[in-house]
Amino acid sequence: MPTKKEKDDLTGQETTGHEWDGIEELNNPLPKWWLYVFYASIVWAVGYMLLFPAIPSLTGYTKGLLGWERRAIVEQDIRQARAAQATYLDGIRETDLSGIMGDPDLLNFSLRGGEAVFADNCAACHGQGGAGRPGGYPALVDDNWLWGGDLENIHHTIAYGVRNEHSDSRSSQMPAFGGMLDRDELRSVTEYVISLAREPEDAELAEAGREVYATQCAACHGDDGGGMTQLGAPTLNNDIWLYGGERGEISRQIANPRHGVMPPWEERLGEEMVKMLTVYVHALGGGE
Numbered sequence: 001m002p003t004k005k006e007k008d009d010l011t012g013q014e015t016t017g018h019e020w021d022g023i024e025e026l027n028n029p030l031p032k033w034w035l036y037v038f039y040a041s042i043v044w045a046v047g048y049m050l051l052f053p054a055i056p057s058l059t060g061y062t063k064g065l066l067g068w069e070r071r072a073i074v075e076q077d078i079r080q081a082r083a084a085q086a087t088y089l090d091g092i093r094e095t096d097l098s099g100i101m102g103d104p105d106l107l108n109f110s111l112r113g114g115e116a117v118f119a120d121n122c123a124a125c126h127g128q129g130g131a132g133r134p135g136g137y138p139a140l141v142d143d144n145w146l147w148g149g150d151l152e153n154i155h156h157t158i159a160y161g162v163r164n165e166h167s168d169s170r171s172s173q174m175p176a177f178g179g180m181l182d183r184d185e186l187r188s189v190t191e192y193v194i195s196l197a198r199e200p201e202d203a204e205l206a207e208a209g210r211e212v213y214a215t216q217c218a219a220c221h222g223d224d225g226g227g228m229t230q231l232g233a234p235t236l237n238n239d240i241w242l243y244g245g246e247r248g249e250i251s252r253q254i255a256n257p258r259h260g261v262m263p264p265w266e267e268r269l270g271e272e273m274v275k276m277l278t279v280y281v282h283a284l285g286g287g288e
């Protein structure tokens, strides 16, 4: 090891004195700015560790001198969001349905809130976005309504449901005609129902069912099969079916009808949510 500092001939740089096979190691210290940044980050890290929650322990973590807490901030955010929502919810509670329709702010809030509440509570039965599901779960996106598609009717259906225990629930019962009509009548009235919706396979048979329909069915489903929303009796003169439009499916419903049930929602979701849902469902396919 040489005792005095040596300089490299080529660069004029100090060497460390190490040399391998004629290759000398130059003494290139780290740039000053780099060192300062390095020291500064150490100081910053120590400071951060003291001030903020940092080091986990078996039972928790060091809390830090500032008492800063992520949760407190989130809670504050939530409080603010609630306060903002509360203004809207108050508005919705105090405004009737047509008033909400006329107020762009409340309408917007209802449509977006309604969409979220629908996805959580209704889509399981009525399908994503109200597309409906086979087996008696009506589509809400078309303008074909069992119980009426104006705001008041949609509101009533959602608030109190259909054929449940609630005293304001929608209710009606199609009788089971399996025990009231003979086989021929059942066959012919089935064909007649088909003829209301589309070209029947057997026009003569359909014609034979006209009389049965007029006496047994028209009171609920209407003379022309147009349905009756006061009774929740579906339209039969279009190709939209709750329980399927095949001959077998139609005939089964006539002989031994199913009765769709929907729970009431007002108690569970509250008045404001039901109003928001009403506006949302109405926008999906509401008429009138």
Ligand code: HEC
Pocket (backbone or CB within 6 Å): 118, 121, 122, 123, 124, 125, 126, 136, 137, 138, 140, 144, 145, 146, 147, 148, 154, 157, 158, 162, 232, 259, 260, 261, 262, 263, 265, 277, 281
């Ligand atoms: C457990 C299944 C189920 C759930 C959940 C459900 N529904 Fe229904 N809903 C039904 C059934 C079944 C019917 C049809 C009842 C009938 O046959 O008259 C119906 C009917 C309706 C109707 C009347 C449609 C028409 O054509 O008149 C509306 C509106 C409606 N539901 C909205 C909702 C909303 C909004 C929610 C969520 C808050 C919801 N439903 C949740 C089963 C359900």
Ligand code: HEC
Pocket (backbone or CB within 6 Å): 136, 146, 172, 173, 174, 175, 177, 189, 190, 193, 212, 213, 216, 217, 218, 219, 220, 221, 231, 232, 233, 234, 235, 236, 240, 241, 242, 243, 244, 250, 253, 254, 257, 258, 259, 260, 261
């Ligand atoms: C008391 C009223 C009432 C009478 C009478 C009645 N229905 Fe119905 N009908 C209903 C109701 C209500 C429904 C819907 C049941 C439901 O929503 O679950 C229905 C459903 C149907 C359906 C299923 C429609 C679909 O979209 O899937 C057919 C088909 C039908 N009725 C045919 C008949 C025929 C045919 C007769 C006469 C022989 C008849 N109904 C008599 C009330 C009645």
